[in-house]
Amino acid sequence: MDASEPPDWRDWARRIEDLYEKGHLFHQLGHEEEALASYNQAAALCHAHFSQWEWGGVFLGLALNFKACALVDLNRMEEAIPVFDEAIRSREQHVRGDGFVWDAHDIAVFVRNKGLALMRLDRHSEAHACFETALEAFTSCDQKEEMACTWINFGSLYTRQGRLDAALATFEESLKLREESLAGETDIAKADYAYTQFCKAETLFKLGRSYEALEAITHAIPLQRSIQSQTRDPSDREHLTDTLTLRGEILARLGQVEESEECLCEVARLKKQQVRGD
Numbered sequence: 161m162d163a164s165e166p167p168d169w170r171d172w173a174r175r176i177e178d179l180y181e182k183g184h185l186f187h188q189l190g191h192e193e194e195a196l197a198s199y200n201q202a203a204a205l206c207h208a209h210f211s212q213w214e215w216g217g218v219f220l221g222l223a224l225n226f227k228a229c230a231l232v233d234l235n236r237m238e239e240a241i242p243v244f245d246e247a248i249r250s251r252e253q254h255v256r257g258d259g260f261v262w263d264a265h266d267i268a269v270f271v272r273n274k275g276l277a278l279m280r281l282d283r284h285s286e287a288h289a290c291f292e293t294a295l296e297a298f299t300s301c302d303q304k305e306e307m308a309c310t311w312i313n314f315g316s317l318y319t320r321q322g323r324l325d326a327a328l329a330t331f332e333e334s335l336k337l338r339e340e341s342l343a344g345e346t347d348i349a350k351a352d353y354a355y356t357q358f359c360k361a362e363t364l365f366k367l368g369r370s371y372e373a374l375e376a377i378t379h380a381i382p383l384q385r386s387i388q389s390q391t392r393d394p395s396d397r398e399h400l401t402d403t404l405t406l407r408g409e410i411l412a413r414l415g416q417v418e419e420s421e422e423c424l425c426e427v428a429r430l431k432k433q434q435v436r437g438d
Contacts, residue, residue, distance in 0.1 A: 176205050176223065179199070179205070182198045183196075183226055183230070187230065187233070192230055192234050193234070195233075196227060196230040196231065199230055202219075202226070203220065203223040203227055206219050206220035217254030218251070224243055224246050228243035228244045228274075228277070231243060232277050232280070237280055238281070240277045244270060244271075244273060244277065251263065251267050251270060252267060264297050264301050265301055265303060265306070268294040269294070269306070272309075275288075275313065279316065279320065282320075284321060291314050295307060295310045304340060305352070308337035309352075311330045311331070311334035311337070312331070312355075315328075315330035315331045315334070324363055324366055324367050327363050328360065331359045331360040331363060335356050335357070335360065338356050351383070353380075354379075354380040354383040354399070357377065357379045358376075358377065360376045361407075365409070370413050370414050373406075373410050374410045377403060377407045380403050381400075385400065397433070401431065404423045404427050405424070405427050408420045
């Protein structure tokens with residue numbers, strides 16, 4: 161065993177990973193306070209037992225990032241920012257060698273998450289700087305999926321600023337990258353591609369470009385139907401509902417009343433299913 165490794169580190173690592181999984185489950189169930197408590201416990205174990213060990217720093221950074229994300233979900237943005245900062249510092253102190261690709265990846269994810277919290281606080285210039293830092297890191301690591309996600313974040317920021325043309329350009333950049341991953345035919349790739357098409361369609365609709373918006377949203381719906389039919393996950397049903405609602409609004413603006421009503425009827429049916437728990 162390396163002299164820097166703490167005794168019984170594997171047992172502690174398993175305990176911490178169990179707390180991660182517990183926190184993730186609470187998050188999926190919408191129990192954010194319980195999720196936060198699990199991540200707090202994980203961070204405390206890391207601090208207490210091996211925060212100065214290389215892999216301990218990795219565990220600590222992850223725990224703090226998860227904790228900060230839980231605070232964001234609880235709308236406690238001001239509390240989340242310093243926790244993100246601590247996560248970033250912890251991870252930067254434990255970069256292996258000349259910089260392992262997953263070190264750069266993790267740090268960039270933490271920075272991007274901090275940017276999302278800053279954006280929700282309307283601290284737009286700081287958020288933009290975080291997204292730029294993250295995008296540069298993901299590009300250097302050739303992490304195309306993360307690059308695509310970060311372009312979406314830029315688009316969300318520009319939308320908040322009322323810069324719809326700039327937002328549309330970022331969604332187009334994201335789609336170029338998403339189309340490459342779509343060839344893998346995984347549910348995650350399909351969901352990400354569909355969401356990006358939704359963002360593009362919503363922006364085009366706001367810009368008054370309804371026919372283009374209809375084309376974009378039409379690409380998203382079959383993918384979301386496929387995912388929702390397989391997973392039956394409430395969040396997937398919610399995404400499909402949002403997309404159908406937007407399509408109905410676009411069709412109504414174009415004067416296609418009957419097709420619009422069909423969309424809204426399907427939305428009502430999906431919402432009833434969600435209430436019943438079908």
